[in-house]
Amino acid sequence: MNSRYTPSTEFSLIVPTYCESQNIAILVERVHQSLSSYSYELVVVDDNSPDGTSEIANSLSQQYPVRVITRRNERGLASAVVEGFKQARGEILGVIDADLQHPPEVIPELLETVMSGADVVIASRYVEGGGSEGWSASRKIISKGSKLLAQVLLSSARGIKDPLSGFFLLRREVIDGVELSPTGYKILLEVLVKGKAREIAEVPYIFRVRERGTSNLTSGEGIRYLKHLTRLTGLQEGAIRFLKFGLVGLSGVLVNEGLLWLLTENLGLYYLLSAAIAVETAIITNFILNDIWTFRDRRTPGNRSLLGRGLKFNLVSLGGLGINIAILWTVTEVVGISYLISNLIGIAGATLWNYTINTLWTWRAKPSSEPISGS
């Protein structure tokens, strides 16, 4: 499988640039030194930098295997990288910053790692031997926090030490036919979540201080990063589902109250008997609405039987009722606040329980729908 990779396998290294006129020539020379025994092209994607980066890169292309793509109507690191991937000719693709914070001397080791079997190789600050030069304590905390958040939220980032690295290589197949979102700020996360990588390796490197030019990434990137994470996690989809579940729950309260009144007042049933019938009816109407609306997309394949789903929902709801009453009693008796307030807390607790267990059990997602790290 890997034997088709030889030193003559074409490698495309993407370099996104914005105002890197002082760095681009040094980068190109250092990349060339490092890759002297390989066949490669360097694809500079410049967003028409006012400092003339494109022009300098173009003049370098007479002496080095450099191609320059100058975008005039677009700005952004991630979309520049996606554009570079599209235009690249190589079977192996890579990304490196232009400002020399990513030392080009690491590239041969990255390349060898892909050639000997890895689908994705990440130059990593967080494996043994890696690190960041001259970072303040606060920058370290922000970096580690962002990393932890990605690892908690995305299973594909979980086993990875540096999922936010901007310096990595991959086999072209990993992203063949995959729509990478150009608005995503951390393009490696896109690759890890949406791509088809099985084997992911990390090679240590030291993130150097920038010596020339200024960083383009501002505090707005923090917000963009959070949005990106939300989208990748499908958290938005989760919020909508929860809202639907809540609305169905409210409709159940109306059914419950209405029936309790109707059965007691009109049919003259004992009110506790009416209540039991009313509760069960509300559970059934809730089930039907959730089944055809809230969890419509989750009725197959693990949850095929309608009766099975209905019984599970019933059981979960009875558990919820128990939780509601337990909280109602505890908060009223122990904390000593009004039972009407305690009941609201009880309803909230029961709703959380119902939603969680129904999501994980009654209408559980099919096992393969979530991308798993390393598969």
Ligand code: GDD
């Ligand atoms: N084409 C294009 N368009 N390139 C851009 C743009 C843009 O709008 N903004 C930044 N770049 C280029 C820069 O010229 C540089 O080559 C690279 O993208 C990284 O930009 P920096 O401004 O140097 O970013 P940084 O040093 O703060 O962040 C880097 O380190 C992070 C790790 O802490 C990036 O590599 C991040 O991806 C990485 O996560």
Ligand code: MN
């Ligand atoms: Mn930088």
